[in-house]
Amino acid sequence: xxxxxxxxxxxxxxxCRAARMxxxxxxxLPGPVVVFAVLACLLLAVEPALAVCERTGVQLQILGSGxxxxxxxxxxAGYLVWIDGVGRILVDAGGGIKQRFHASGAxxxxxxxxxxxxxxxxxxxxxxxxxxxxxxxxxxxxxSGSGLFPSLDDWLTGLFGPQGVFRVLAGRLDLDPVTVDVxxxxxxxxxxxxxxxxxxxxxxxxxxAVGYRMDAGDASVAFSSDQNGSDPAFIEFVRNxxxxxxxxxxxxxxTGRSVELHASPSGWGALAAExxxxxxxASHISTSSPRVxxxxxxxxxxxxxGPLTVGEDLLCVAVP
Numbered sequence: 001x002x003x004x005x006x007x008x009x010x011x012x013x014x015x016c017r018a019a020r021m022x023x024x025x026x027x028x029l030p031g032p033v034v035v036f037a038v039l040a041c042l043l044l045a046v047e048p049a050l051a052v053c054e055r056t057g058v059q060l061q062i063l064g065s066g067x068x069x070x071x072x073x074x075x076x077a078g079y080l081v082w083i084d085g086v087g088r089i090l091v092d093a094g095g096g097i098k099q100r101f102h103a104s105g106a107x108x109x110x111x112x113x114x115x116x117x118x119x120x121x122x123x124x125x126x127x128x129x130x131x132x133x134x135x136x137x138x139x140x141x142x143x144s145g146s147g148l149f150p151s152l153d154d155w156l157t158g159l160f161g162p163q164g165v166f167r168v169l170a171g172r173l174d175l176d177p178v179t180v181d182v183x184x185x186x187x188x189x190x191x192x193x194x195x196x197x198x199x200x201x202x203x204x205x206x207x208x209a210v211g212y213r214m215d216a217g218d219a220s221v222a223f224s225s226d227q228n229g230s231d232p233a234f235i236e237f238v239r240n241x242x243x244x245x246x247x248x249x250x251x252x253x254x255t256g257r258s259v260e261l262h263a264s265p266s267g268w269g270a271l272a273a274e275x276x277x278x279x280x281x282a283s284h285i286s287t288s289s290p291r292v293x294x295x296x297x298x299x300x301x302x303x304x305x306g307p308l309t310v311g312e313d314l315l316c317v318a319v320p
Contacts, residue, residue: 053316055085058219060243060319063100065311067249067286068122075100075313076122077284081214091115091212091223097126100313109136113190113197116142117225118209119155128159128166137174141189141199143208144181152179182208186237200237202227205260213237219319229263235275242320244277247284251292252299265296269303278320280304283311
């Protein structure tokens with residue numbers, strides 16, 4: 001069966017709040033002492049998450065917790081939402097996600113929605129590898145296009161269309177794209193009973209990008225995508241969400257283009273606090289340095305006092 005396109009116009013500790021002080025007090029200490037202090041602070045600053053996904057309720061599994069550069073062996077961005085023991089919603093599919101997906105025990109045939117936040121390789125490069133054995137219908141959500149960035153429809157056609165680079169898949173896939181107009185408001189991209197996924201455009205420099213929110217009964221989880229955190233509409237979009245996944249794409253003192261693309265750690269903390277988020281999951285960790293990571297967590301903690309989990313590949317978090 002050829003690719004079927006149906007475009008839509010819709011188109012833990014309180015003490016570690018002083019992590020910044022800890023950073024300053026470490027100056028002048030021997031390197032090993034600094035690393036030990038940073039790691040100790042990091043362990044105090046976060047609460048443990050589940051190591052194995054439960055078979056009931058809603059679970060968020062982090063398939064890839066890394067960023068585009070060196071990330072201490074983490075796979076690139078990817079998240080799987082389990083509902084009553086079935087992996088139903090896949091958000092992003094960066095490099096390394098295929099291996100993590102299969103290691104999770106999920107079945108690709110159970111995934112009903114692939115929600116792509118944007119079309120950077122560290123969020124979408126594994127899509128062809130994941131879909132290679134797939135035969136069932138799959139809803140795919142993603143952003144509208146702009147400038148150098150194709151729309152979701154054009155991107156999928158370029159990969160899997162009759163003249164696409166992976167046209168060997170053109171007769172196997174049955175894709176149902178839903179394009180989110182990143183210049184508009186929040187839109188529904190998928191629904192099944194009381195499970196609903198909505199998307200909204202988020203500011204990521206000039207890159208069209210989408211943040212997502214999943215509501216299933218009383219449980220809710222949202223994904224920030226890469227963004228600079230400057231749009232108040234996103235605060236309302238994630239208001240009172242049980243779990244918010246934020247992307248630590250830059251250091252607090254970053255300058256230049258990174259500031260246009262990514263929110264600062266302190267900015268994420270302030271946003272989560274204002275939105276009344278139940279738990280923050282810090283992911284898209286773009287460093288291999290425990291010291292830099294702990295520093296970022298300290299800045300985030302200055303404004304946000306709720307539960308905080310540091311993402312790790314294949315980690316599961318109960319929602320709520």
